[in-house]
Amino acid sequence: MAPAHEPVLLDRVVALLAPSLxxxxxxxVDATLGLGGHSEAxxxxxxxxxxxxxxxxxQALELAxxxxxxxxxxxxxxxxxxDELPEVLDRVGLLSVDAVLFDLGVSSMQLDVRARGFAYAEDAPLDMRMDGTTGPTAADVLNTYSAAELARVLRDFGEERFARKIATAIVRRREREPFATSAALVELLYAEIPAPARRTGGHPAKRTFQALRMEVNDELAVLRRALPAAIDAVGVGGRVVVEAYHSLEDRLVKHAFAEVTRSHVPEDLPFVPAGQEPALxxxxxxxxKADAAEIEQNxxxxxxRLRAVERVRPSTRGASS
Incomplete structure (x- = not known):
C-alpha cells in the first residue's frame, strides 16, 4: 500500500508563503519535500x-x-x-529565493512504511535513517554507544526521565544479543520504565524512538546550520516558514527568528538609526498551533508549532535571484 501523507496546517502554510510568491x-525551496503535499498546494x-x-x-523524491x-x-x-541549501542554490544557478519552507521531523511516509523502522507499533528493523543509503542505523547506535552516550541521547533528544536506567539495560542486553529489530527494544522499555510512568505520557517507547531517530539523522545540528542559511537565502519580501513538532526544534527556530528580528542598537537610544533596523x-x-478540528482529523x-519571518531589508550578501 502506498504511504499516506496529510500535510499539517496546509492552508495556513500556503497563506503564509503566498505573498512572497x-x-x-x-x-x-521546500526544504523537507516528503511526499510533496505542501509543494503541490x-x-x-x-x-x-x-x-x-x-x-x-x-524514496520520497521519487514518489514526490x-x-x-x-x-x-x-x-x-x-x-x-x-543544511546544504547554499550548495543546492549554487547547483541550480540561483543567488536567492523568495521563500523557504521547513516541515520538520519524521514524515508520514517514513512512519507508515514498516521497513524503515521509525515506528514502534510493530516489529521492524532498527534503521531510522531518512536516507537509507548512508550512515549508521539505530541498531548501530544501540549496539556501539557507551552507556553514558546512550543516556545523553535519550535525555537530550527524548527528554526521557529514565535515560540512565534504560541506557544501562541496553548495554546489558546487547552483551547477550545485539539489537536488530524494534520488538526487543520495546520489550526492554516496558521492563525498565516503571508502571506508573508507563500509564501517562503516551507509549513508553515514544521518547526513546524519537531520540534515536534524531541522533541517527543528526537532526538538531542540521537544523542549526539550515536556519541561518535559509534566512540568508531569501530576498526582500521573502519568507521563511517553519513547522516544528518537538520542543528542542521549536526552541532553535524561536531563537534564530528572534535574533534576526531584534534591534541590536543600545536600548537607551530614543530611536533606531536609519540602516540599523532589523533585517527581518x-x-x-x-x-x-493546529485547532481541535485538525487534530481530530490528523x-x-x-x-x-508554526513560525514565520519575512525579510524587510537586503541580505548582507546583497544578492538577487
Missing amino acids: DRDGSVL VLTRCPRSRVIGIDRDP GRRLAEFGDRFVGVHAVY RLVTRGAE PRAASV
Whole structure:
C-alpha cells in the first residue's frame, strides 16, 4: 500500500508563503519535500511560482516527483540534506529565493512504511535513517554507544526521565544479543520504565524512538546550520516558514527568528538609526498551533508549532535571484 501523507496546517502554510510568491518566476525551496503535499498546494495556488524540493530520502523524491510531474519544469527535486541549501542554490544557478519552507521531523511516509523502522507499533528493523543509503542505523547506535552516550541521547533528544536506567539495560542486553529489530527494544522499555510512568505520557517507547531517530539523522545540528542559511537565502519580501513538532526544534527556530528580528542598537537610544533596523520581521505572533478540528482529523498535528519571518531589508550578501 502506498504511504499516506496529510500535510499539517496546509492552508495556513500556503497563506503564509503566498505573498512572497506572487510574481512571475518566484521560487520556493521546500526544504523537507516528503511526499510533496505542501509543494503541490503551492504550485496549484501560486501559479506564478516554481518549487525546488529538497529531501535526503531518495524514496520520497521519487514518489514526490511522480506526484508533481504534471507541473513540468515548475518543479525540480534535489537529493540533499536541507543544511546544504547554499550548495543546492549554487547547483541550480540561483543567488536567492523568495521563500523557504521547513516541515520538520519524521514524515508520514517514513512512519507508515514498516521497513524503515521509525515506528514502534510493530516489529521492524532498527534503521531510522531518512536516507537509507548512508550512515549508521539505530541498531548501530544501540549496539556501539557507551552507556553514558546512550543516556545523553535519550535525555537530550527524548527528554526521557529514565535515560540512565534504560541506557544501562541496553548495554546489558546487547552483551547477550545485539539489537536488530524494534520488538526487543520495546520489550526492554516496558521492563525498565516503571508502571506508573508507563500509564501517562503516551507509549513508553515514544521518547526513546524519537531520540534515536534524531541522533541517527543528526537532526538538531542540521537544523542549526539550515536556519541561518535559509534566512540568508531569501530576498526582500521573502519568507521563511517553519513547522516544528518537538520542543528542542521549536526552541532553535524561536531563537534564530528572534535574533534576526531584534534591534541590536543600545536600548537607551530614543530611536533606531536609519540602516540599523532589523533585517527581518516576525510574521506570526509567537507559535501558531493546529485547532481541535485538525487534530481530530490528523493526530500528528497535535504538537505542531508554526513560525514565520519575512525579510524587510537586503541580505548582507546583497544578492538577487
